[in-house]
Amino acid sequence: MSDRLFLPHPPFLQPTRRRFLAGAAAMAAWATFGPKARADGGTNGKAHALAMHGEPKYGPDFKHFDYVNPDAPKGGQLRMSVPNSTTFESFNPFIVRGAPAAGSDGIYESLTVASNDEAFTQYGLLAQYIETPDDRSWVEFTLNPAARWWDGTAITPADVIFTLETLRAKGKPFYRFYYRSVAKVEQTGDLGVRFTFVPGDNRELPLIIGQMSVLCKAYWETRDFEKPSLDLPMGSGAYRITAFEPGRFVVTTRVQDYWGRDLPVNVGTGNWDSVRYIYYKDETVALEGLKAGDFDIRQERSAKIWATGYDARPVRDGRIVREQIPNEIPTGMQCFPFNIRRPIFQDRRVRQALGYAFDFEWSNKALFFGQYTRNASYFSNTELASSGLPQGEELAILEKYRGKVPDEVFTSVYEPPKTKGDGDIRDNLLKARALLQASGWVIRNERLVKQETGEPFQFEFLLFDPMFERIVLPFLRNLRRLGIVTTLRTVGVAEYQNRTDNFDFDMISGGFGQSLSPGNEQADYWGSASADQPGGQNIIGIKDPVIDELVDLLIASPDRESLIQRTRALDRVLLWGFYVIPNWHLRSWRVAYWNKFSRPAIAPKYDLGLDTWWIDPAKAAALAGEQAS
Structure with a gap:
């Protein structure tokens, strides 16, 4: 039973495009040359970020978001459940046909990414710079020259243009509606791509375009985009799918040479070597799976289960922690x-x-x-x-x-x-x-x-x-x-x-x-x-x-x-x-997890922030000792 806004899986299973982001050289260039955004939300030339209203919280020289631990250790596997789902049929989450696999959206990256402690501000991810006039009648993104697909080829303006055209023509109807205000898209220079909007007063459009996940043109132009497929697609994100079995599990593994691991927006996130998504057809079985240690963390959607379903030895002895984590998320x-x-x-x-x-x-x-x-x-x-x-x-x-x-x-x-x-x-x-x-x-x-x-x-x-x-x-x-x-x-x-x-x-x-x-x-x-x-x-x-x-x-x-x-x-x-x-x-996250995790001292206001957690070696060792005894 979902007590919150219903989703096929709990909200923290929904991919966040912020989580795995950007190379040391790129970060240095950004910090050195990125111009400041103006306080009125416009830009004086190219900027590192764009706010819907006002000025971005983080300046062009920021090192990381406040709600991460930049020194968080990397390692281990995060195991998560996908409840009430029988199977998956596709690694393409952008089309109507075929249930998409958990973790499949994390394959892709967007031009920009939002911070989780501001109302609506986008920071560069695939885009190194953002430029838009005061009337926001167009937006131009300059791609990060370090941005790469997993095969080592550069991400180009042609990929961005192909993405917009493909999503509007062949993606879910949502994309045709969401991007209907783009009148023209064109390449500008070697790394620039400009979106010109239909006339009107719509200040949000540059930020919306920045949220668009970018597809690899070389991969998709020879394939049927509208056909569900379990072929592993080409991506650019920090994690790629390495193992799967429909109806049972999906495993994503860290990309060792991920191009964007050092960008400020990515520091302190993506702390797992791999993530295993385990499918459960029945919610009761999934809960028992947590208690048995088959997976690590569960966001509880049921008030009844939260109140009555955790009377188990691992909970009583503290090996499983039950915690309500307050948030400031609009509840809709x-x-x-x-x-x-x-x-x-x-x-x-x-x-x-x-x-x-x-x-x-x-x-x-x-x-x-x-x-x-x-x-x-x-x-x-x-x-x-x-x-x-x-x-x-x-x-x-x-x-x-x-x-x-x-x-x-x-x-x-x-x-x-x-x-x-x-x-x-x-x-x-x-x-x-x-x-x-x-x-x-x-x-x-x-x-x-x-x-x-x-x-x-x-x-x-x-x-x-x-x-x-x-x-x-x-x-x-x-x-x-x-x-x-x-x-x-x-x-x-x-x-x-x-x-x-x-x-x-x-x-x-x-x-x-x-x-x-x-x-x-x-x-x-x-x-x-x-x-x-x-x-x-x-x-x-x-x-x-x-x-x-x-x-x-x-x-x-x-x-x-x-x-x-x-x-x-x-x-x-x-x-x-x-x-x-x-x-x-409900104004808090109800989370139960095996006591082997630590998280930053500052929590993000508008997200659970699971991608900022990490496996604490001392806690993991103590837990392993307790289980062995």
Whole structure:
């Protein structure tokens, strides 16, 4: 059961492009000649970094990020589990077809990489320098001359251009949407590549382009990019896949002559000689695997398991450490999204009514051991979340849409329905019934039907994780008390992915992850243009001109304060649209690990930072001695 924003594997299994980064000569050149970024976020010529707003925290002469240990020892193997996954079919994570293998995204590197203690700042990785004008109508990256593919050949502007063209033509629909604002890409000089954007006010585009993973043109131009394959691709990252068996494991091993091992953005990271990803079809079996020492670390997604599942000897005697590590990560919106392409969910009052049937307080008490906080914003745990009634700049933004958005946007403070937590939600169900009747649904023969046609109100709740069933079933029972016919269907990950990619569902359990600097991804989440794109992230199917305008306004934010106010306005309109039934959030990582690791004294604010941990020789020796005895 995933208690956080659901992912096929825990979040720290998701590859981070920051983790393995850059040669001593390149670092020296960067430190010596890299010009400083201007405080207004523009650049005076070429710069080492680019911030969304303001100035990068780390100057051109920085040696490493604050949240790493530059002297961390290298060595050993990190063993990790991939729960609730039956197998993998491809080492290409950029296409729709074929489940990608864990660790496969780490093969590739991006032009730039984000720090994990700033809202949104990108530092050079494959790119040594970044140049963009004050209006950010284009961005030019100068590649690091030391950057190499594993076969020793140089990474060139042709590779970057090939990547953009390939991802837009053959990659997941997300890439076509995300890079749609690139009007032209061209090589400039031996190492430069310039992206020119379509006219508009979109300050985020240079940073988005910098995040693009770069593909090897020489490898891919002779292969079918859209066909899933277990051929080992050419990469440039610090780790390459060296062994695998579908359905069982993947092993990635450090590249001994990795070109970028000494760049400041890479110092203190990638401290393992190898990483072994072990596949588990069943969550219970995976937990027992941790206790047995089959793998080293587990991020716990289940409140129940965290509270009751670790009563084992290795935990009691301290060989396995259970720890909640606080973070400042935006918690986003975990929720039950409606597919409003379905006629039964197109009335806002119906969606509001169904929200009254979810008893969070009882779930938190009976199922989650009181560990969670209810979501009341799409941007929870940040200054971006709306609260109270709109005022100031936020109110001025919303006034333009008065009459086009729900009146409650101006008159009421949004709060999800509440209960006493004792399981008795009769009052809430009466409110739900009144809303349903007002929208034309009535009870006949103990079933909710459309008054005019007699059509029954029925739908399917789709899951891929069986452990989530115990959360959804009480909700469905409450819906049945309203006369709604519901079914719960749990399918494999591959079928689930296919159905959600093609919007073949009524309701799911999912989530919309957020950052401290929301931008273009909001158009993919809520924009009309993405609602009919298979594989896109507008799961709900929202097509609202007001929301489109609010997203465009947010993307065009000229400074941090404007971004805050515009995000709050969007948040408020989304909340009062009742597009989802809000779930919950947690503001810490729940991690259990064998006591052989150490980590830096300063933790990254916005990431678990597992790639900055290391195997502590003294702890590992002591643990080995305890196990032997």
